[in-house]
Amino acid sequence: MQAEFWLQQWREGRIGFHREQPLPLLLKHWPALALPKDCRVLVPLCGKTPDMAWLAAQGHSVLGVELSPLAVEQFFAEHGLATARHRSPIGVHHVAGNIEIIQGDVFALDDATLASCTAFYDRAAVVALPPLLRARYAREVYARLPAGCQGLMVTLEYPQREMDGPPFSVDAGNVDALFSRDWDMSVLDRRDILDSEPRFREAGVTALHTSVHRLRRKDASVKR
Template identity: 75%
Template sequence: MQAEFWLERWREGRTGFHRDAPMPLLLQHWPALALPRGSRVLVPLCGKTLDMRWLAEQGHRVLGVELSPLAVAQFFAEQGLKPVRHESPLGMRHVAGNIEIIEGDVFALDDATLAGCAAVYDRAAVIALPPPLRTRYAREVYARLPAGCRGLMITLEYPQHEMEGPPFSVDADEVAALFGGHWDLDLLERSDILAAQPAFREGGVTALHTGVYRLQRKPAAAQR
């Protein structure tokens, strides 16, 4: 899954994954993290999600990372925000209030940036990546977040042979394999959503569930 794939989707407006309201599962389950106000929240592959605005309204400092300059520009324009922009080794940084978006590659984030994140919100990142990149993502992004970091991850589960991703199916066993060595995992909810997803049904998918996981980074001594 090359960067050009996503850049082309944004150029062509093929962004059916974008929601016009904050994700209900975020609103429902974010309080379970008990994250202090002022905490910095990483939102990888953020697109122009309104979830960032909602997180900022909860008093958090939001750090989105997004490859597409169109997505970044549309987010700030649609939210009526005028960001201050400056170049950095990680890419162009756009800052408006307590929302910052780095226009760049999430795999290029440096240790200092990741170490400053107290939480991660992953609605559409892990399910956007094919298997080899999911492994790299867990190893190069999640594994460099600090001990005690908290996370909320939303996944999809369906028979992968019935549809070509993205979004990809990431089931509980894979979540455990990818993240269980470094993170404590708690499945907060698993729900059958096939009836509410006609595009999946029309594509031949016979079962579709969403999973919501709470994560907490283990102390170094407990990691394996």
């Protein structure tokens, strides 16, 4: 997907993927990670998800990355947060308390920024990317997160032939192929959500599941 596609979606308000409340699956499974309160959590392709505010309320330092300036502005406005801003080679940084959103390309993140993230939450990124770009995402973003980094990845599974993405179908086999070399993984939850997603039914999708994957980055010194 080209950057302009997502910018246009936000300009036209075509953001059916956005949820007004924190994702219940996040609230249910995040505590199992037992992360330090002050850890830095990467939220790629964050949009204006209220999940970031929930993560910040747990004491975490939240680092969102988002292409659309509208999404970034709307997030802070909707939460009544005034921001400090500065530019860097990786984008425009918007900071309010323990929430920072970089308006820029996730592929432009530098090594130091990614190395500072000891946790991640991926609800909208991996499913937003078509296969070739998804492989690049695993190779260039996840591969630079530090050993011991852990987090939750929320995916969707449906017959891809029945609907064009995004969001794309990413099943357990896809996750394994992309991440098993460098990450320890387990599936924490998988549930049928077709009845609660009318836009998928209207598109002709006959089966829809969501899964929550727990990933933990392996020690790079461990031979594979």
